Amino acid sequence: MKKVLLVFGLGLFLLASCKKDYTCACKSGGQVLTSTTIKDTKKNATATCDKNDIAAVGIDCSIQ
Numbered sequence: 861m862k863k864v865l866l867v868f869g870l871g872l873f874l875l876a877s878c879k880k881d882y883t884c885a886c887k888s889g890g891q892v893l894t895s896t897t898i899k900d901t902k903k904n905a906t907a908t909c910d911k912n913d914i915a916a917v918g919i920d921c922s923i924q
Contacts, residue, residue: 884909886921893919 882905886894898905905923912921 882906882909883924884912884921885924886912886919888917888919895924 879900880902882898882900882902884896884898884905885892898908900908902923909921909923913919
């Protein structure tokens with residue numbers, strides 16, 4: 861029984877950390893200016909998307 865739980869837990873961990881497609885949308889004034897697809901983990905995709913923010917102009921990018 862312990863081996864089954866160990867294999868199940870390992871499989872769940874691998875599925876949770878796999879790369880998926882995330883959409884990064886950059887908006888200004890409520891309008892979407894650009895939208896790109898990032899294939900990575902959610903943490904890395906969010907970090908990549910946030911690098912596109914331009915606060916001085918009012919452009920905010922976030923994962924959709």
